[in-house]
Amino acid sequence: MGDKAEKRESFHIADPGKAARSASGIPIVPVFDGYRAFAIAGVVVLHLLILSGVVTTSDSGPLARLVWGTVGHAVDILFVVSGFVVFLPTVAKHGRFGGVTSYAIRRAARLLPAYWAVLLITYLLIALTTVSPDIATPSFRDLGLHLAGLQVPAGIFLSDISTGFGVNPPLWTLSAEIGFYVVLPFVAAVYFRHPLAGLAAAALLTVGWNWSFEHLNRFDTAFGLDLTDAEMFRQALNSTLQFPSWAYSFALGMTGAWAYVKYREKAATPRGRTVVNRLLAFALAGFAVFAFLAGNYAGDAEVNLVAQFSRFSPEIALGYSGFLALCMVMLALRPGRIQRPFAARRVRALGDISYGIYLSHMVIAFYLGAAFSPPRDGSPRALAIWTLAVVPAAVLYGYLSARFLEQPIRRWARKYGTGRELRRSGNP
Numbered sequence: 001m002g003d004k005a006e007k008r009e010s011f012h013i014a015d016p017g018k019a020a021r022s023a024s025g026i027p028i029v030p031v032f033d034g035y036r037a038f039a040i041a042g043v044v045v046l047h048l049l050i051l052s053g054v055v056t057t058s059d060s061g062p063l064a065r066l067v068w069g070t071v072g073h074a075v076d077i078l079f080v081v082s083g084f085v086v087f088l089p090t091v092a093k094h095g096r097f098g099g100v101t102s103y104a105i106r107r108a109a110r111l112l113p114a115y116w117a118v119l120l121i122t123y124l125l126i127a128l129t130t131v132s133p134d135i136a137t138p139s140f141r142d143l144g145l146h147l148a149g150l151q152v153p154a155g156i157f158l159s160d161i162s163t164g165f166g167v168n169p170p171l172w173t174l175s176a177e178i179g180f181y182v183v184l185p186f187v188a189a190v191y192f193r194h195p196l197a198g199l200a201a202a203a204l205l206t207v208g209w210n211w212s213f214e215h216l217n218r219f220d221t222a223f224g225l226d227l228t229d230a231e232m233f234r235q236a237l238n239s240t241l242q243f244p245s246w247a248y249s250f251a252l253g254m255t256g257a258w259a260y261v262k263y264r265e266k267a268a269t270p271r272g273r274t275v276v277n278r279l280l281a282f283a284l285a286g287f288a289v290f291a292f293l294a295g296n297y298a299g300d301a302e303v304n305l306v307a308q309f310s311r312f313s314p315e316i317a318l319g320y321s322g323f324l325a326l327c328m329v330m331l332a333l334r335p336g337r338i339q340r341p342f343a344a345r346r347v348r349a350l351g352d353i354s355y356g357i358y359l360s361h362m363v364i365a366f367y368l369g370a371a372f373s374p375p376r377d378g379s380p381r382a383l384a385i386w387t388l389a390v391v392p393a394a395v396l397y398g399y400l401s402a403r404f405l406e407q408p409i410r411r412w413a414r415k416y417g418t419g420r421e422l423r424r425s426g427n428p
Contacts, residue, residue, distance in 0.1 A: 034342025042074030069295025083253020109413030179243030202251030356401030
């Protein structure tokens with residue numbers, strides 16, 4: 001029995017941040033690990049459905065509308081989770097953000113090494129293989145922009161840059177995450193004091209940003225920019241990938257963290273449980289309505305659109321993300337069996353390796369597709385083949401990345417950052 005336990009422990013992925021957070025009095029919210037796992041699974045399912053031809057970006061049938069209204073927005077969950085988890089320590093410490101340098105080291109260790117590893121692998125695959133002659137070896141400019149996480153912001157000015165070197169488009173989310181990490185230290189203390197006003201400001205930013213690019217033709221006329229229709233469409237598409245388009249989702253996570261800490265003790269009382277149950281039911285009903293509206297928005301489009309384009313509707317941008325975040329926070333406040341799908345140990349373990357899964361799955365899919373040409377006829381068989389080809393390899397990569405790259409670097413970063421803070425405070 002002891003040998004088996006030791007063997008299991010040797011394969012365990014331990015998050016180096018959780019123990020330190022718990023020791024500092026920062027709440028550990030298990031369902032948010034599960035949310036991350038489900039979000040990554042949703043992104044992978046979306047891409048498998050598209051790769052296998054089960055759903056295409058021009059579909060307008062019931063299945064396509066269901067997909068665009070649900071897993072098509074899975075990245076929204078990731079951004080809410082980021083806002084919640086990264087802001088939670090500030091809330092737990094009553095508005096004290098802590099050292100910016102140690103924070104930057106921890107966030108960089110969390111995000112960049114695994115990201116850079118995938119970039120390097122992708123770069124080498126492009127440079128050393130001819131499996132896809134349509135993909136050119138990235139220039140040093142493109143490589144530098146990707147390493148800095150600036151490929152998406154640069155896309156506003158550069159029309160010839162492809163996210164993920166044209167092989168791994170999901171890497172666009174890294175630019176949004178970096179944007180949030182950079183902004184947070186400047187707003188954390190004020191946001192803690194005024195979380196509802198901060199949420200309203202983020203909502204205005206997201207709606208204003210989306211409106212500006214949806215009506216780019218007005219600016220073109222007013223300022224004589226002489227943009228072609230193709231360029232205005234490209235800018236509109238690019239705008240949905242920028243941090244301001246998702247500022248409201250990050251802010252929902254931040255306000256959710258504030259609400260969780262403020263009301264979790266009250267939520268444990270009989271009256272509190274009743275309120276939480278009612279709010280959860282309200283949130284689920286609202287989310288169902290806006291998922292339907294978002295799916296229809298994408299399905300009724302006259303051109304091939306991705307799900308993010310539904311965010312050009314202010315009502316959908318605010319309602320969909322708002323009800324989604326409310327569901328997530330109320331579920332976190334409602335302990336018991338209802339949390340099990342998200343708080344189960346295996347689901348949380350998947351969440352611990354999900355970053356590598358997210359980073360690698362499209363690279364795996366791209367090269368498997370180019371080398372072996374799996375079917376794309378939209379049949380269940382095609383979906384099964386793509387799933388069996390991509391998912392096990394991505395999960396294995398996620399595990400190896402977490403165990404041998406992400407976790408060791410994160411442990412070092414946390415130890416180094418903590419030591420730096422102690423030295424600054426004058427403690428030994």
